[in-house]
Amino acid sequence: MSKVKKRSDCPVSCSLDIWGDKWSLLIVRDLLFAKECTYGDFLKSGEGIATNILAARLLALEENKIIEKLAHPDSKAKVLYRLTRKGIDLLPVMIEINLWAEKYFSIPEDRKALLKEVKKDKAGFIKATIKELER
């Protein structure tokens, strides 16, 4: 199930081998925003990922140590997904994607407001967010 086929040793290529598809970074995005998500939370995201694709992506991200599963405190029927440090470290990538998109697309107001904060002090924002996600 876990075929890690490395196309080259270029860092960009290696990265894309793991999360270079239309869905993986959306999962990471959800977790950067929400810190912890259940399977159902991902399904409810606006883009409408199919449940089998979601399952496949979650497994791949877990195998690549981007995310990890943990028990839900309220119920054995629920599962929580969370970013590992490796996943959290995608935050700068995510921020730059947002800034790029802001320049070339029209994006929601609340996201614009957040990016305004980011631009005020990027390093500070990243540091604070990582701290929040890690505990």
Next chain:
Amino acid sequence: MSKVKKRSDCPVSCSLDIWGDKWSLLIVRDLLFAKECTYGDFLKSGEGIATNILAARLLALEENKIIEKLAHPDSKAKVLYRLTRKGIDLLPVMIEINLWAEKYFSIPEDRKALLKEVKKDKAGFIKATIKELER
């Protein structure tokens, strides 16, 4: 041919709709490094993209104004591809991907050396590179 199916208005989602696949950012990478590439140059890149996939990606990137074609000065048989400003502006994304990958993979020495330069003065590096690519 140019179906721009937007899944949501999230900036991340919009971005991935355009270049969220295993190949597009490698094309952008080649152009960020080389400034201008021919069709054959892309084919020669280490990852070994199939020629039909390359043609499809180049067309999609062109339709989305990430790259543009221009006449080769030496020959009518050759075509040059170059980044538009929109494509050049993916540089910060590309840099963060490289920095992330450097932390979690072993990457080639020459790329490490380049990233050392980047880390010394990220804003300066970006500014200088953009200037170089734009003229």
Next chain:
DNA sequence: CTTTACACTTGCAAAATGCAAGTAAAGTTA
């Protein structure tokens, strides 16, 4: 005028994606 270089296109098999329905365990309600 024949050969080579270059930028693609085409055909087809294999893999990934997307949709709808189904399953199993856990929790909730009557």
Next chain:
DNA sequence: TAACTTTACTTGCATTTTGCAAGTGTAAAG
């Protein structure tokens, strides 16, 4: 405690995308 619901997936199948190999057309070179 029996029936129902919620949750996290799995399964089957049609559609789409990818990958490989071979082919085409135009321009340049010999």
